[in-house]
Amino acid sequence: MIETLLLFREALYGAIIIGVACAVLGVYVVLRRIVFVGAALAQLSSAGIALALWLGGLGLFGTTHGHLIGMSLLLTLAGALFFGLGGGRRYVHHEAVIGVTYAASAAVGILLIAKAASGEGHDIFLQGNVLGMSRHETVELLAVVIPILGLHAALAKEFVFVSFDPETAATLGYRVVRWNLLLYFTIGIVIAFAMQSAGVLLVFNFLVVPAVTGVLIGRTIGQVFAVSIAAAVLAAAVGFGASIPLDLPTGPAIAAVSALLALLAWSARRLRRE
Amino acid sequence: MTALIRFDGVALGYGRRAVVEQLDFSLEPGDFLGLVGPNGSGKTTIIRAMLGTLSPSAGRLTRAPGLRLGYVPQRDQVDSLYPLRVSDVVTMGRYDRIAIGRRPGPRDREAALRALDQVGVADLADRLLAGLSGGQKQRVLIARALVGEPNVLVLDEPTNGMDLVSTTQILGLVRDLHEQAKLTVVMVSHALNEVANYVAKIGLVFGGRLRLGAVADIINEPVLQSVYGIPVQVHSFDGHRVVVARSVSGGAKR
Numbered sequence: 333m334i335e336t337l338l339l340f341r342e343a344l345y346g347a348i349i350i351g352v353a354c355a356v357l358g359v360y361v362v363l364r365r366i367v368f369v370g371a372a373l374a375q376l377s378s379a380g381i382a383l384a385l386w387l388g389g390l391g392l393f394g395t396t397h398g399h400l401i402g403m404s405l406l407l408t409l410a411g412a413l414f415f416g417l418g419g420g421r422r423y424v425h426h427e428a429v430i431g432v433t434y435a436a437s438a439a440v441g442i443l444l445i446a447k448a449a450s451g452e453g454h455d456i457f458l459q460g461n462v463l464g465m466s467r468h469e470t471v472e473l474l475a476v477v478i479p480i481l482g483l484h485a486a487l488a489k490e491f492v493f494v495s496f497d498p499e500t501a502a503t504l505g506y507r508v509v510r511w512n513l514l515l516y517f518t519i520g521i522v523i524a525f526a527m528q529s530a531g532v533l534l535v536f537n538f539l540v541v542p543a544v545t546g547v548l549i550g551r552t553i554g555q556v557f558a559v560s561i562a563a564a565v566l567a568a569a570v571g572f573g574a575s576i577p578l579d580l581p582t583g584p585a586i587a588a589v590s591a592l593l594a595l596l597a598w599s600a601r602r603l604r605r606e
Numbered sequence: 607m608t609a610l611i612r613f614d615g616v617a618l619g620y621g622r623r624a625v626v627e628q629l630d631f632s633l634e635p636g637d638f639l640g641l642v643g644p645n646g647s648g649k650t651t652i653i654r655a656m657l658g659t660l661s662p663s664a665g666r667l668t669r670a671p672g673l674r675l676g677y678v679p680q681r682d683q684v685d686s687l688y689p690l691r692v693s694d695v696v697t698m699g700r701y702d703r704i705a706i707g708r709r710p711g712p713r714d715r716e717a718a719l720r721a722l723d724q725v726g727v728a729d730l731a732d733r734l735l736a737g738l739s740g741g742q743k744q745r746v747l748i749a750r751a752l753v754g755e756p757n758v759l760v761l762d763e764p765t766n767g768m769d770l771v772s773t774t775q776i777l778g779l780v781r782d783l784h785e786q787a788k789l790t791v792v793m794v795s796h797a798l799n800e801v802a803n804y805v806a807k808i809g810l811v812f813g814g815r816l817r818l819g820a821v822a823d824i825i826n827e828p829v830l831q832s833v834y835g836i837p838v839q840v841h842s843f844d845g846h847r848v849v850v851a852r853s854v855s856g857g858a859k860r
Contacts, residue, residue: 363687486707493698496688503657503677504702504754551734552689 336576344572346465346473347534347586350526351564353477354538355546356484357519359560362543364495368427369415370539372434373520376411377527377535379441380404385448397469397528405524407437412520416513460531462572462582469529476525480518491515492553530583537587538564541594548597563593609634610673610758610790611656616665618651624663625651626811631818633758633792638784640801641794642824643811644834649794652811653760656792676751678761681743686736692746693718693731699753721749724787725779741772748779758790759783765800777804798825802847825849 337344361370384403388395393403411433418426484491494501494511502508519539526535546560571586578585609632616629626648633639633656641649654660655667657675676699696718697710704710722728725745730738735746744764751759761780765773781804784791795801801808808824810817812833817824825847830838837852 363685365687489701489704489709490706492688492690493701496690497679497684497698499659499679499683500677500698500750501701502659503675504699506701547687547689550689552691553694556689 337573340463340572340576342467342470343463343465343582344568346470346529347462347568347572347582348565349470349473349477350522350530350535351538351542351568351586352561353481353522354526354535355542355560355564356481356557357515357522358539358541358543359546359557360491360495360515361519361539362547363556366415367540368430368434369516370519370523371536372415372430372437373408373411373523374527374532374535374539375434375437375441377404377408377520377524378532379437379444380407380524381527382441382444382448383407386444389448401524401528404527405521408520408524409517411437412516413513416516417509460527460529460534460583462529462531462534462586465529473525476521480522483518487514533587534583537590541587541590542567545590545594545597548594548601559597563590563597567593608670609668610637610670612666612668613655614666614668616655616662616667618648618655618660619663620651624814626816627664627814629665629816631809631816633790635757635790636788638781638791638804638806639793639809640805640807641792641809641811642796642798642801645796647811648814649796649811650762652809652816653762653792653794656758656760670757673758674754674756676754676756676759678744678747678751678759678764680763680766681740681747682767684735684743684747688736690735691731692722692727692733692735692738695735695746696721696731696750696753699750702754717753718749721753722746724752724783725749739772740768741775744768744772744776745779748776748783752783756789758792761791761793763795764793765795765797773800780804798830798849799847802849821847 358370361367380403381400384393384400385395387393388399393399415430419429421429490506490511494506494508498508523535523539530538542560542563545563546556546558549559550556567586567590571589572582574580574589575582575585612632613629617624617627618629619625629652641652643649651660655662657677658669693715697714699721700710700714700717704714719728719731722731725748727742727745727749730742730746735743738746748761759780764780765776768776777800780791780793783789793801793805802821802825805821808819808821810824810829810833817829825840827838827840830840830849834851839850839852841848841850
């Protein structure tokens with residue numbers, strides 16, 4: 333079994349990298365109550381992949397890894413810009429706009445995939461293909477994730493302030509819309525790159541569930557980030573480790589472990605009576 | 607005396623919707639101004655303009671050079687889901703002095719402790735904000751405004767949702783800051799009885815206009831009845847004004 337695990341070690345590394353990146357950004361997603369923005373951006377990202385595959389089938393666009401990421405990134409960042417500027421808020425509630433985006437991008441993505449000549453995007457819509465990750469993809473993920481996490485480590489004070497109390501931040505000269513856009517863009521970039529191998533389910537799971545575990549367990553904001561990262565790494569390792577001998581799909585196995593950790597955190601919180 | 611903030615024919619609104627117009631007044635050093643009026647009349651809009659987060663759609667708004675405003679937002683605007691320590695929240699009031707990407711230093715933390723001490727809650731420094739009572743939370747938010755060493759303290763509905771004891775304590779604290787620390791104060795409230803007995807000047811916001819004057823000129827029966835559209839009585843007990851709205855039919859269906 334060890335040999336099998338070693339054979340897929342790039343998948344484990346990739347899942348951990350995606351997990352850590354999403355766990356950090358997910359703290360903002362959960363604390364700001366923008367969980368469905370994460371879901372909608374992940375769907376937009378998958379619709380981008382589907383669009384690239386469909387256009388590729390028609391001979392109008394390339395279908396290389398770079399082309400897929402490019403189109404996915406384009407749609408995700410457009411979504412991040414739209415949500416970051418509070419798009420559509422004038423006539424209906426922001427949550428409804430996010431819901432419409434989610435449903436529309438999911439439907440369009442599935443329809444495009446159904447008509448695409450290449451069927452390689454099918455799995456991406458739900459469980460991804462973590463086991464298919466190569467060393468090249470892991471390195472590419474690292475190259476994207478390290479600068480983004482570095483940026484977030486450097487600007488944690490600012491991101492926490494504008495998330496916690498945007499009105500007061502604005503009175504102190506913070507350009508809140510720009511900070512929100514920067515946050516949304518970093519979330520969008522991570523989603524677009526993670527989607528290629530992890531799929532909607534796992535990316536959305538990593539964006540939300542470890543952060544929820546962190547919020548349930550952490551007593552300070554620093555602890556929330558630490559627990560969120562630890563929960564993502566643990567879920568990736570245990571889910572991956574269990575999925576191979578038990579012949580289970582890796583993405584859903586990791587998501588299930590992640591949910592179990594959140595359940596344990598909820599129980600612990602109840603016992604702590606807070 | 608140079609005005610701290612001057613409104614010259616200012617109109618304020620959101621998009622094409624005008625909320626208040628023809629604002630012509632100034633905030634002078636040492637003022638204790640209460641902004642009152644019905645819900646949705648534009649009180650918060652006026653303080654947003656003072657704070658610089660809302661630009662006038664017409665007219666001219668000028669601030670004295672070097673003016674520093676300390677803002678105390680409505681308590682429920684501060685999200686209790688965030689597990690933030692009181693000292694960290696208060697330190698946020700100095701973030702405009704700390705370069706982007708830099709962490710608060712010992713001087714910032716000392717200033718935060720001094721501000722907490724000034725409002726009488728230094729012992730709460732290591733507690734989580736979310737675990738505090740309404741009155742304690744309000745004191746912490748006032749400390750955060752004070753830590754930036756403002757010339758003007760701007761409070762938005764500081765006693766909203768508080769019990770009688772907490773309300774009295776918070777208003778007493780704000781009055782002490784005005785009298786002892788010589789702070790200019792602007793306080794928004796929909797609670798006439800609270801504001802009328804603490805401030806020196808009142809701005810009544812209604813019908814898209816501001817009517818500014820001494821407390822006695824604004825808190826009287828003819829003015830309040832014309833604004834609120836219901837019978838109102840103003841009594842005086844032991845030097846305190848008490849505004850009583852006489853009951854009117856609520857329009858319930860029979």
